[in-house]
Amino acid sequence: MAKLDNSSKISSVLFDLDGTLLDTAPDMTNALNLLLSEEDKAPLTTEFCRDFVSHGSVAMVTLGFGEQQDPDEFERRRLRFLHLYERNLCLDTKLFEGMDEVLLFLEENYIRWGIVTNKPAFLTNPLLEQLKLSQRACSVISGDTIPERKPDPAPLYLAASQCGSLATECIYVGDAERDIQAGNRANMQTLIASYGYIDDSQTPVNWGANGVIEYPDEILPWLN
Template sequence: MPTSSLYTTRAVLFDLDGTLLDTAPDMVRALDLLLQEEGVPTVEHEKARQQVSHGAGALVTLGFGETQTERDHKRRCQRYLSLYEENLCVDTDLFEGMAETLKFLEDQDILWGVVTNKPAFLTEPLMKALNLDKRSSTIISGDSLPQRKPHPQPLFHAANECDVLTTECIYVGDAERDIVAGNRAGMITLLASYGYIDAGDQPERWGANGIIEHTHEILDWLTKADELELDIQKAN
């Protein structure tokens, strides 16, 4: 529990894929392997990268198209997850500047954690492989609770595990469901534009409190969060 921070923000929570970690190299590689197994041409890396935040189902649909049967789609998703699990952390790493951002938060006694829709059997070993599991104050996976984003309950649960109010949290994500969940939970929400956003998306319409282009901009919002809190107090 933070005790000496100069900021009103007491916890910063992150989505995993496309926000905290650049998992695209390993997730796209698993899709390539699956496509190769079935004799299907691989997909352009950048197109696949844009779908990473949406998980296995979206990647399989991208690779095999909308016309595949439900049975084939399910089978391919299961095989995809097996291939991905076998090569979970080959080229995955923190986004540029994130290591310094996390260290700053820790130095300021501000907790940080992860709220993701990625299943726990992938999330937990990935965090452990990067030596982040012990540093993170909470890790909520897509199957940790009955609800998952865009439902706000995972964020409520994460705040509870950190022993902070949701209004004392910033949530950073790269998908619309992240912003919707964070807003519903009463958190300050930041859209990570450096993440896996589809070319056809309109993130400026998702309702985030701010859009950041680099991880270090998260730190700027620690001060902005203080200003927002003062504005709210004055309004009341």
């Protein structure tokens, strides 16, 4: 990849985690299937589950057990799901294909990158440690780092500040409507990762993003 000239106005690129930076669907599905097995239910495929992963434990337990659940039973299952996922956090999770090259390009061109996710820190931090990404990111903002979560722009403002950038000098890349809402509210450029976890019921064309990327390296033209 060619070097950027020094006139690039983007100084930081911020990523959502699940479905944007990392393909976590295999391990999230595995945790759900362990829970289903405990309750003598049939397993689900990763392909069936992957479009719901970005919506976290609530979506996964609803997918596995249906919308009509006793609230107490639902919460018990949700917490059990999180426990099982925490114990099997990084078996098959990896960067999306081409993403490592994008991160290297950013680093070689002195463009900082960070993560803003609604995933709780007790899952985010060990996952990034196992993938050896923690020391490379200039900022990691989890869903419980501050009281506000996406679509509130506050986590994005904090990440930009930690990266030493103005919000207007940042791109935020995500695969959920709340990502684009947060990025737009923070006055960042926003890109939809269409390779991520977007199900057929969603209409990304209506989210108001600056652009859509089908592969991670399509971020690079936006740096100028």
